[in-house]
Amino acid sequence: MxxxxxxxxxxxxxxxxxxxxxxxxxxxxxxxxxxxxxxxxxxxxxxxxxxxxxxxxxxxxxxxxxxxxxxxxxxxxxQTVRREVEPPYLPERLGELIDLSILKPVCEPMHLDRLKQALTWLGDHLPSSSGLSFRPNVVFPRHRAIAVDWLKVCGITASPQNISLTNGATAAMTVALMSVAPPGSSVATEAIGHHTLVPLASYLGFNLHGLPIDGDGIIPDALDEACRVSDIRAVFIQPSVINPTATLMSETRRAALVEVARKHDIAIIESDVLGPLVSDRPAPIACMAPERTLYLTSFTKITVPGLRIGYLLAPDRYAAAVANRHLVSNWMATPIIAEIASKWVTDGTAMELVNWQRNALRRRQVIVAEILGGSRVRTHPNALHLWLPLSEHHTEEGFVAQARLQGVAIAPGASFRTSDAPWQPAVRVSLGSTTEAELRTGLGVVARLLLGKPEYLLLAI
Structure with missing residues (x-):
C-alpha cells in the first residue's frame, strides 16, 4: 500500500x-x-x-x-489517541505568530520595572519568617490581615481566619474542589467553562456536569434539575466576564442561583480572578451566600503575570477542609511573592495597576469595535478577551488552522466545552497578550477569515 x-x-x-x-x-x-x-x-x-x-x-x-x-x-x-487534554493556548510562543490564544493582561516595560523595584525593596525588607519558616501560621497572619483589605476592594467583608493564600487561582480552584467534592460526587458548571475543569475532574475523581447557559450565565432551572437527579455537591461559576463567553452575570441571576444552592444545600465556588477590574459588576455571590460560597481571586490577570498569588475565602463549614487540602497539595503559597502582593495592596500599587489595565483594555476594545464591529462578538469593556461564534459555513478546526497559517494563534472554543450538548463553533481571541499593533493585525486576519470563502476554511486539525 x-x-x-x-x-x-x-x-x-x-x-x-x-x-x-x-x-x-x-x-x-x-x-x-x-x-x-x-x-x-x-x-x-x-x-x-x-x-x-x-x-x-x-x-x-x-x-x-x-x-x-x-x-x-x-x-x-x-499517535491518534491523545494522552492528555490539549490546552487552548500555545505552550510556547512561536516567533512567526501573533499569539492571541493565551489569556493574559496587557503588559508594558513599566510592569517589569515595577516588579524589579519590588524585588529591590524586598532585598532590604524581607522578614525572617518569609525566608526561613516552614510554618504557614508563622508566615501568613500579617498577609491574611492585608488580604482582608483587598477583599473589601472586591466587595467582600471577610475574617482573616477564613482566608488561605494560594499560588494563584488554579491552586485555589483545585483546593476548593478537593474540599467540597469527594471522589465519586458531582460538580456542576457552565457548559462553556474553565478549560482546566475537565482534566481536574478526571484527576480528582469527581463527575463534571456542564449545564446550559444563556446570555446571563447558568440557567437556574438547569442547576435545580441537575441537583435533583445527580449527587451534585457544588457548582463552579465564573460570573464576571472571565468566563469564555465574556458574560457578566446579573444580580438577579446570581440571586436565583443562590436560591437553588440553598434549596439543595450545595457549595458554590465563585472564581472572581478579575476582581475590581470589572467596574460595573454586581456584588460577588460570596456576599449573597457567605455561608456556602468559596470565593477565589488573584493578581495575575489584573496586575502582572509574575505575581502568582491569590486569596481563597472559605466559610466556616469548609475552612478546616480547605486548610488541610492546601497543606497536602501545596503546603503554602510562596512567601516571597506574598510579600510583594501585600506591599502592593498596602501602598496602592495593586489598585494603580488595576486602573491602568482597565484603561488599556478599553483602548483595545475600541480596536475590536473598529475591526470586528459587524460581527457577532461577545465581550465587555473590562474583558481580557472576546468570544466569537462562527457561522454555520465555518468549521472551528478549519478557522483556527487557517488563522495559524496566516500567522495568528487563537483558541478553539471546543477547548472550553464541559458538556456534550449541541455545539455552535466559536473561537476565543485574547486581547492583552500582545501589542496594540499586533492585535490590530491579528484581528484583521480574523475579520478576513470571517468574510472568506468557506471552502478555504475546511481544514481539519
Missing part, C-alpha cells in the same frame, strides 16, 4: 506550519492510521525540497499537538 505523502504544491509560509497542517488533516481523515511510521526528517526534506530544519519543526509541532510521537532510534509514529 502506498503511504500518504504531503503535497509540496500546497505548502505556504511558514512552511513548517503548513506542512504540519497537511499531516494533521491526513491523520484526522484516516489516511495516516495510528502507529504509522513517518518518513525520516532527512528523507521527507529531500522529497519536498525543504530544509531538514523545516521538517523537524513540523514534526515538533505535531508532537506538541499530541498527533505523533518521536522515539529515539526508531523514528516518528502517528
Amino acid at each position: 502506498t503511504i500518504w505523502r504531503p503535497d509540496p504544491t500546497l505548502l505556504k509560509r511558514p512552511a513548517y506550519l503548513s506542512l504540519a497542517e497537511q499531516f494533521a488533516r491526513a491523520i484526522h481523515d484516516g489516511q495516516l492510521p495510528n502507529a504509522t511510521r513517518l518518513p525520516t526528517h532527512r528523507k521527507l526534506a529531500y522529497e519536498l525540497g525543504l530544509s531538514v530544519q523545516t521538517v523537524s519543526r513540523a514534526y515538533e509541532e505535531l508532537i506538541r499537538r499530541g498527533l505523533i510521537s518521536g522515539e529515539i532510534g526508531r523514528g516518528s509514529f502517528v
Whole structure:
C-alpha cells in the first residue's frame, strides 16, 4: 500500500506550519492510521525540497499537538489517541505568530520595572519568617490581615481566619474542589467553562456536569434539575466576564442561583480572578451566600503575570477542609511573592495597576469595535478577551488552522466545552497578550477569515 505523502504544491509560509497542517488533516481523515511510521526528517526534506530544519519543526509541532510521537532510534509514529487534554493556548510562543490564544493582561516595560523595584525593596525588607519558616501560621497572619483589605476592594467583608493564600487561582480552584467534592460526587458548571475543569475532574475523581447557559450565565432551572437527579455537591461559576463567553452575570441571576444552592444545600465556588477590574459588576455571590460560597481571586490577570498569588475565602463549614487540602497539595503559597502582593495592596500599587489595565483594555476594545464591529462578538469593556461564534459555513478546526497559517494563534472554543450538548463553533481571541499593533493585525486576519470563502476554511486539525 502506498503511504500518504504531503503535497509540496500546497505548502505556504511558514512552511513548517503548513506542512504540519497537511499531516494533521491526513491523520484526522484516516489516511495516516495510528502507529504509522513517518518518513525520516532527512528523507521527507529531500522529497519536498525543504530544509531538514523545516521538517523537524513540523514534526515538533505535531508532537506538541499530541498527533505523533518521536522515539529515539526508531523514528516518528502517528499517535491518534491523545494522552492528555490539549490546552487552548500555545505552550510556547512561536516567533512567526501573533499569539492571541493565551489569556493574559496587557503588559508594558513599566510592569517589569515595577516588579524589579519590588524585588529591590524586598532585598532590604524581607522578614525572617518569609525566608526561613516552614510554618504557614508563622508566615501568613500579617498577609491574611492585608488580604482582608483587598477583599473589601472586591466587595467582600471577610475574617482573616477564613482566608488561605494560594499560588494563584488554579491552586485555589483545585483546593476548593478537593474540599467540597469527594471522589465519586458531582460538580456542576457552565457548559462553556474553565478549560482546566475537565482534566481536574478526571484527576480528582469527581463527575463534571456542564449545564446550559444563556446570555446571563447558568440557567437556574438547569442547576435545580441537575441537583435533583445527580449527587451534585457544588457548582463552579465564573460570573464576571472571565468566563469564555465574556458574560457578566446579573444580580438577579446570581440571586436565583443562590436560591437553588440553598434549596439543595450545595457549595458554590465563585472564581472572581478579575476582581475590581470589572467596574460595573454586581456584588460577588460570596456576599449573597457567605455561608456556602468559596470565593477565589488573584493578581495575575489584573496586575502582572509574575505575581502568582491569590486569596481563597472559605466559610466556616469548609475552612478546616480547605486548610488541610492546601497543606497536602501545596503546603503554602510562596512567601516571597506574598510579600510583594501585600506591599502592593498596602501602598496602592495593586489598585494603580488595576486602573491602568482597565484603561488599556478599553483602548483595545475600541480596536475590536473598529475591526470586528459587524460581527457577532461577545465581550465587555473590562474583558481580557472576546468570544466569537462562527457561522454555520465555518468549521472551528478549519478557522483556527487557517488563522495559524496566516500567522495568528487563537483558541478553539471546543477547548472550553464541559458538556456534550449541541455545539455552535466559536473561537476565543485574547486581547492583552500582545501589542496594540499586533492585535490590530491579528484581528484583521480574523475579520478576513470571517468574510472568506468557506471552502478555504475546511481544514481539519
